[in-house]
Amino acid sequence: MGLKQILLRLTALLALSSVALAQQPDPRALLHRAIDQLRGPAMAATYTLLVERPGRNKKYVLRVYTDGGDRAHIRVIEPKRDAGQAFLTIGQDIWIYNPRLGRVLRLPPSGRNDRFLGSDVSYADLSGRDLESDYRVSLAEAETGADTLTLVLTPNPTAPVPWGRVEMVLGKKDLLLRKIVYYDQRGAAVKDFVVNSTAALPGGGYLITGMLVRDLVRPGYRTVFEVSDWKTGSPPESCFSPAALERGCRF
Template identity: 65%
Template sequence: MGLNRKTIRLVTSGLLLLAAPALAQSPDPKALLHEAVNQLRGPAMVATYTLAVERPGRSKRYVLRVYTDGDRRALIQVIEPKREAGQAFLMLGEDIWIYNPRLGRVLRLPPSGRNDRFLGSDVSYADLSGRDLEDYYEVRLEPAAEADRLTLVLTPKPRAPTPWGRVVLQIEAATKLPRRIVYYDQRGQPVKEIEMRKVARIAEGRYLVTDTLVIDRVREGYRTVFEVSDWRIGTVPDRCFAPTALKRGCER
């Protein structure tokens, strides 16, 4: 039996209505990125970070005390090695201050320095604090190559203060937990890779990355491992994010 035009329109409309819920359930790349950055930043807490900087034929180990609000503020104090103990870094959004106890001075890092090497490691200041991946990039969702992973491709917004030409972020589909970040230069060559190797479940649907490997993809043998331990989750006092905390700390 043939179908007239009216019947065809009705059938077509019905198919569109049936397809609408599927389209509505398509993941929002911006929402995925926001949740991934939340998981990456972790909760408000005080914790110990151990930073192992590996170079061909040598290595160096730092012990840091970190205070963070889980968003855009962090105070980092160097505890070891003894020679460099007392250095402190205060990160407030886009503003970063550095305290050098030998000079007795507080210096402000220019915005262009956010991607500089923190303590000479392969970790940048932006890796440790802030929400640069949200602030400075447009995001799109790549077709899924693995059922349990989602891939987000980030490209810089116009005039964004970033040296990267592209950033690719892989997250777990179920937990939205970042597992790998690869940074590419303007020519499309991979420059830095971050792998989140271990996590701890701290609450329902919330995780803390406890072991991270950062690899320099340009220089062979350049890598940094940083581990999180002795964490105490909870609200951190505002005094910890005041400039006076750079010299005096915030637990006195």
């Protein structure tokens, strides 16, 4: 083979490699898209939360107002004994209103991994953007014929996070979030989120309307989320202040 043929072949191989690289999805963009699906659009919606434990269940009905970014106002509607409790998340800051005390309290950083309403969801899960800010992300090598993509998240060296690794599974064609698996520092899977249902949104995109959260360490510990009665649009700015937790949000 002459020098000219060798150079032509190398040029063709480089061109193919460039095309292949250009076609590789950006893991950071995929992560942002998945978090957006978890957060939902700017809207008001009713969330039904069923906390299942061996031998007993507890059901909560919540009204949630979110700007589709890093702010959410959550109010407990049922059961009656818990009604009036309210929560506000702004980035990594979380405030809690207790109607019995008549006070708004700011959750200390040490409480971010506590269980929200005794469920299998933590307060950190509510804030939503920790996975973007505290983790590095890469795309796992796809299995031959697989219809999913897997994002592998590893903590930044100085990030104060409880997980050793997080994996997010997305559909390869629709890029819809299907599952999140949380691993401890020893590499054991300890919790997962499984998406059960979605709904198309006006103007495009999807809303996650059903999700199962499982404690993989304690059998029978599960939390089921269902979303209904949603109304898209941005709630008033007045909904996203600690003072709004006592008076409520009108939208």
